Amino acid sequence: MQLISLSVRWLAVGCLLLLAGCQSSDFDLQLQQQAEGVTLLQLSSEGGFVLPAIPDENPLTDAKITLGRFLFYDPRLSANQTQSCESCHFQALAFTDGKAVPTGSTGEALVRNSQTLTNVAYNATYTWWNPIFTRIELQLAMPLTGDTPAELGINDANLAAILQRFRSDTVYQTLFANAFPTATDPFTLTNITRALASFTRTMISDRSPYDRNELSDSARRGEALFFSEALECFHCHNGFNFSSSTITTNTRFPERPFFNTGLYNIDNQGSYPSDNTGKYQVTGDWNDMGAFRPPTLRNIELTAPYMHDGSIATLAAVVDFYAAGGRNLTAGAYRGDGRNNPYKSSFVNGFDLTAADKTDLINFLHSLTDQEFISDDRFANPFE
Numbered sequence: 001m002q003l004i005s006l007s008v009r010w011l012a013v014g015c016l017l018l019l020a021g022c023q024s025s026d027f028d029l030q031l032q033q034q035a036e037g038v039t040l041l042q043l044s045s046e047g048g049f050v051l052p053a054i055p056d057e058n059p060l061t062d063a064k065i066t067l068g069r070f071l072f073y074d075p076r077l078s079a080n081q082t083q084s085c086e087s088c089h090f091q092a093l094a095f096t097d098g099k100a101v102p103t104g105s106t107g108e109a110l111v112r113n114s115q116t117l118t119n120v121a122y123n124a125t126y127t128w129w130n131p132i133f134t135r136i137e138l139q140l141a142m143p144l145t146g147d148t149p150a151e152l153g154i155n156d157a158n159l160a161a162i163l164q165r166f167r168s169d170t171v172y173q174t175l176f177a178n179a180f181p182t183a184t185d186p187f188t189l190t191n192i193t194r195a196l197a198s199f200t201r202t203m204i205s206d207r208s209p210y211d212r213n214e215l216s217d218s219a220r221r222g223e224a225l226f227f228s229e230a231l232e233c234f235h236c237h238n239g240f241n242f243s244s245s246t247i248t249t250n251t252r253f254p255e256r257p258f259f260n261t262g263l264y265n266i267d268n269q270g271s272y273p274s275d276n277t278g279k280y281q282v283t284g285d286w287n288d289m290g291a292f293r294p295p296t297l298r299n300i301e302l303t304a305p306y307m308h309d310g311s312i313a314t315l316a317a318v319v320d321f322y323a324a325g326g327r328n329l330t331a332g333a334y335r336g337d338g339r340n341n342p343y344k345s346s347f348v349n350g351f352d353l354t355a356a357d358k359t360d361l362i363n364f365l366h367s368l369t370d371q372e373f374i375s376d377d378r379f380a381n382p383f384e
């Protein structure tokens with residue numbers, strides 16, 4: 001896979017080994033852009049994060065990130081000019097929207113919860129459910145041009161008019177020219193996608209109390225519970241990003257895990273609601289029924305309601321759900337005992353927790369809240 005681009009250090013080693021190749025200006029440009037990208041990410045010293053993998057065809061540059069930031073906050077990107085990316089991804093909520101499920105620009109309800117963009121550069125796959133979207137550039141087709149349901153509502157019929165909005169704006173003339181200096185016509189959907197992907201990749205959150213090693217005694221006890229074999233959380237929410245679905249420049253054998261956690265069991269044969277079957281929707285394999293990607297738990301305090309469909313309101317209720325080993329719905333169209341879902345992961349088994357333990361575990365999760373991230377000017381609306 002092209003996914004894993006080389007870090008600056010490895011490019012430098014490659015340079016020594018392949019002296020001839022290093023003469024090429026393409027290589028020099030790539031090296032320079034990689035170096036710029038590393039600087040631009042501004043990883044903290046406390047967090048100790050490894051660099052994210054940046055696709056070779058879309059190296060991070062300051063100019064692309066700047067363009068992406070303007071586009072992210074600009075409603076002119078939606079066909080009817082009513083929504084921007086921000087409509088569902090607010091910085092104050094770690095780029096979620098506080099709703100169970102959002103509504104797109106044409107008024108259609110989406111079936112899944114708006115995802116946090118916290119550390120999105122590191123995810124092994126994108127969206128809650130899809131194993132095929134292995135980079136942000138692929139996923140962005142959904143909000144930009146998806147039509148079932150529509151989000152921003154770009155299509156073949158309106159694309160030229162939408163691009164013209166930017167082509168005729170003097171601010172964007174400079175931004176696009178700087179971001180794509182060698183293009184004769186930089187105003188393309190591909191370039192918009194690359195700029196948006198570059199901007200979202202810089203949304204790195206590594207300055208929480210957890211990163212600074214500033215945990216209260218209660219949070220410290222909660223940390224021990226989180227990493228215990230009794231609770232099993234760490235099997236799926238592990239590593240610096242608290243997700244087993246993480247890829248960095250050090251990853252040699254990428255894993256793209258998906259799990260059924262026992263939220264539903266509609267017919268007592270394991271079914272999830274038909275519009276939200278998880279990875280099964282792509283593979284058609286019953287072993288993937290209800291299997292979703294383990295999300296990061298960073299900034300989890302800010303991103304309620306929880307799960308792919310926003311069906312759990314609070315963190316306390318999420319802990320109760322895991323303690324019960326799944327969810328038993330006794331009424332409604334989705335009734336069924338998720339605790340007995342045949343496709344449920346063996347790591348979700350239930351456990352006993354005292355009220356004090358529960359408080360400790362939640363305090364630990366709160367220690368992953370990064371106040372600098374949600375007030376960082378680099379990610380804020382440039383029009384304000």
Ligand code: HEC
Pocket residue numbers: 072083084085086087088089102103104105110112113114115116117120123125126127128129136139140143144151152196200
């Ligand atoms: C109408 C609401 C809405 C709009 C507008 C929207 N998003 Fe999203 N976003 C979502 C939802 C819902 C998901 C989860 C999708 C899924 O699982 O199918 C998501 C997922 C994502 C993801 C994947 C995150 C991950 O961890 O896998 C990225 C990246 C993203 N959005 C960026 C953007 C960008 C950039 C824009 C603007 C072009 C945008 N979104 C516009 C609602 C929205």
Ligand code: HEC
Pocket residue numbers: 128231232233234235236237258259260261263292293294295296297300303305306307308309315318319322323345347348
């Ligand atoms: C078998 C793997 C697995 C284990 C074990 C596990 N999780 Fe999860 N977790 C997931 C998956 C997958 C999701 C998303 C499920 C969905 O949306 O259907 C999730 C979702 C969550 C969410 C909601 C995230 C959001 O953005 O809405 C929280 C909070 C959470 N888990 C905390 C925990 C805690 C605390 C534990 C230990 C008690 C734990 N998890 C154990 C896989 C796991």
